[in-house]
Amino acid sequence: MIDVLAAMAIVSSVIFSLLFYQMEQLQVVHSALYRTIAINQIDNLTDMIQRNNQSKKQRDILSVWNNDNSSMLPQAVGEILDDSSHKCLITLQWFYLKIQAEQIYFRC
Amino acid sequence: MLEIILAVVLASMVVVNLFDVFNIVSRVAVHEHVLLDMQNKTQLINRFLRKKIHTAGDSACLNQLPEKKENKIQAFSAHDAFQEFGINAKAGSDVLLLRECVKVQKKTQYLPLFFYIAKKSGAFDLFYQMSNHPRLLFIQGMSRFKVSLHSGLSDVVIRYQLQSIQPVLPIKKYIVQQGVIYASSKITIAD
Numbered sequence: 001m002i003d004v005l006a007a008m009a010i011v012s013s014v015i016f017s018l019l020f021y022q023m024e025q026l027q028v029v030h031s032a033l034y035r036t037i038a039i040n041q042i043d044n045l046t047d048m049i050q051r052n053n054q055s056k057k058q059r060d061i062l063s064v065w066n067n068d069n070s071s072m073l074p075q076a077v078g079e080i081l082d083d084s085s086h087k088c089l090i091t092l093q094w095f096y097l098k099i100q101a102e103q104i105y106f107r108c
Numbered sequence: 109m110l111e112i113i114l115a116v117v118l119a120s121m122v123v124v125n126l127f128d129v130f131n132i133v134s135r136v137a138v139h140e141h142v143l144l145d146m147q148n149k150t151q152l153i154n155r156f157l158r159k160k161i162h163t164a165g166d167s168a169c170l171n172q173l174p175e176k177k178e179n180k181i182q183a184f185s186a187h188d189a190f191q192e193f194g195i196n197a198k199a200g201s202d203v204l205l206l207r208e209c210v211k212v213q214k215k216t217q218y219l220p221l222f223f224y225i226a227k228k229s230g231a232f233d234l235f236y237q238m239s240n241h242p243r244l245l246f247i248q249g250m251s252r253f254k255v256s257l258h259s260g261l262s263d264v265v266i267r268y269q270l271q272s273i274q275p276v277l278p279i280k281k282y283i284v285q286q287g288v289i290y291a292s293s294k295i296t297i298a299d
Contacts, residue, residue: 004115008122015126015133022136029140033147037287040154044290047158051263051292068288 165295169209169216183255197224202255263292
């Protein structure tokens with residue numbers, strides 16, 4: 001009797017740990033998908049900024065871009081910081097399990 | 109005897125529950141696979157289309173500028189694309205046309221390239237077609253493809269929706285993923 005229970009306990013723990021591992025992997029994959037979307041969005045913004053270099057236009061671009069961010073990433077907020085030496089920093093932040101972010105510098 | 113019966117009952121209860129857990133594990137694995145597939149497709153479509161749009165209008169393979177001054181990037185509704193080019197795209201979707209030098213049968217030619225979604229064995233997929241050559245399957249599982257041309261923010265804005273090829277259990281729903289591409293042509297000589 002004890003042998004059977006012990007064997008079942010071992011098998012159950014193995015299967016449950018497999019389940020938890022799989023669930024964790026699913027979260028990792030989801031997180032990677034969001035990161036890919038974020039990188040694509042940063043590509044989109046760099047393309048738009050390089051085409052339009054007037055500051056008024058750039059504000060419009062940022063607003064359009066942030067609308068797209070929030071429709072594709074959970075609680076996404078993006079911003080662009082321009083230091084006067086034509087170097088811009090794009091930051092895109094979103095929330096999935098924890099706050100995550102992607103950043104890139106580019107010539108603007 | 110009682111001990112054996114008790115052991116068998118307990119063992120069968122555990123086995124039934126383990127079977128359920130194993131079932132969940134395999135469903136999660138399928139879901140994971142679908143998400144990975146979406147990620148790959150998102151990367152592929154964004155990189156490929158962005159690169160194609162950047163090089164649209166490249167007429168370097170011609171000794172002179174194209175005879176007819178045609179737009180290097182154009183968007184058509186499915187209906188208009190059918191009327192003009194005989195392309196059978198999904199109703200309500202758009203067709204993207206890019207013109208550039210491409211290598212076909214070991215010869216570089218300035219040709220129109222079409223990108224559109226159409227039905228193939230039940231589901232809608234994204235196809236890539238060079239001029240009047242046979243279409244090529246580019247991305248499997250795409251239910252939306254809208255193209256708009258702007259002179260303001262970017263030359264081309266593409267909004268698309270990827271869809272899983274099969275429904276995911278236990279919700280039995282297709283997983284969808286929205287995507288957007290803003291890109292501008294870097295080539296100016298063909299204009």
